[in-house]
Amino acid sequence: MLAPRRLLPSLSSLLALEALDRLGSASAAAEELNLTHSAISRQIKVMEGQLGMPLVLRDGVRLKLTPAAREYCETVRATLHELSRASIKLKANPLGGSLNLAVLPAFGMHWLAPRLRHFATTCPEVTVNLSSRLRPFDFGREEFDAAVHYGARDWQGVRYLHIAEEYVLPVCAPKILKQPLQSAEQLLELPLLHLETRTSAWENWFAHHKVKPENITGMLFDQFSTMAQAAAHELGVALLPMYLAQGEIEAGRLVPAYGKPVKASGNYYLVWPENPPARPALEKFIEWVGSVV
Structure with missing residues (x-):
């Protein structure tokens, strides 16, 4: 459930605050956002009114963020980054359904990539985004739906589908x-x-x-x-x-x-988190991989 709307500043105010924190001055923030110095100041004042606390220390025309506001900006910046990524995903796949897959570079290039055209034809509504990872990682900290793993079944907290020896x-x-x-x-x-x-x-x-x-x-x-x-x-x-x-x-x-x-000692597996349940795009990919191996 979202917080009350009074605690959700406008996107314009968040952009102004983030730019002020990152660039260090209202003038630089105004230039980047194509606004005036006073417009940046007004956006900050609106946010201060919404949150009921000061966010900047004013020294004449200079604006300097409070320590609490700088900490708040770290979360704001991360949230804006996630919103931007979500927008890029939506634009790249307007039909819905994207899959972020971590692959071993050589296996991804020489084994998986040549077969992906068949998946794209079979499931055109799913966009597969590939990134390289050489070792197991924490799915809770990375934005991946699944990964290609080589070795034994030693990746904790995941489900396995054997791909190849x-x-x-x-x-x-x-x-x-x-x-x-x-x-x-x-x-x-x-x-x-x-x-x-x-x-x-x-x-x-x-x-x-x-x-x-x-x-x-x-x-x-x-x-x-x-x-x-x-x-x-x-x-x-x-x-x-x-x-x-x-x-x-x-x-x-x-x-x-x-x-x-x-024959080497390890095998290739498709792995994905045990929880939460696989999204529809991942379920389609799992079914496809199982049909081509």
Whole structure:
């Protein structure tokens, strides 16, 4: 339930107060809002009358916010930002129904994005907004409806839908390999590239081939895409998922370094909060993902 209308200042007054706080002077606020200095002062006085308390200290024509008003402005600014975002969403999707999805960059680009056209055709009333996130986060603090998660079912307070398994292959620039490798152990003689969020990936791959390296070191990357580029520029061998490696191999930028694709230890999931219940746009997306995997 909303507060009494007498406690809800007009948008004009809120904009004037926020601009005064952010810019530091009534003149600057007036210029940004295309108003006069006196108009800014009048808007503040109207708000003071509504709230029944002073918001500024007046020194001649200068206006300076009180400490309480500056704190109030933090909430005002956040509220105006949310209102602006809501307006952008409405304009982008006038039919209603938007979905904010956090994706892993490489998986989002190479696996999900090519399939989204089918979803857009199937559910044209839903607009999907994509943003990158590399690690789990608190849905209560982020403006996401769902996320793509890799690994185990270790994200607390969410529901899971299995999307895909991951198969990885060591790849490198053609010039790195002077001759084909005869064993997995020979890879230890080459520089190995690592992903920050997959610190045990190489250990797991070597374990699959019955090799127990003492210590694996090498360059560290935060995303698969930059690691793939580093491999293409002859900086080392990258252990890439097949949805990314296949395109690089077909383009001739990378070649398999050794062996066949190996199943990784983690899986891809679509996750969303247990509470509150999924909105209709998310329900449609969940149903669609379940139909294409």
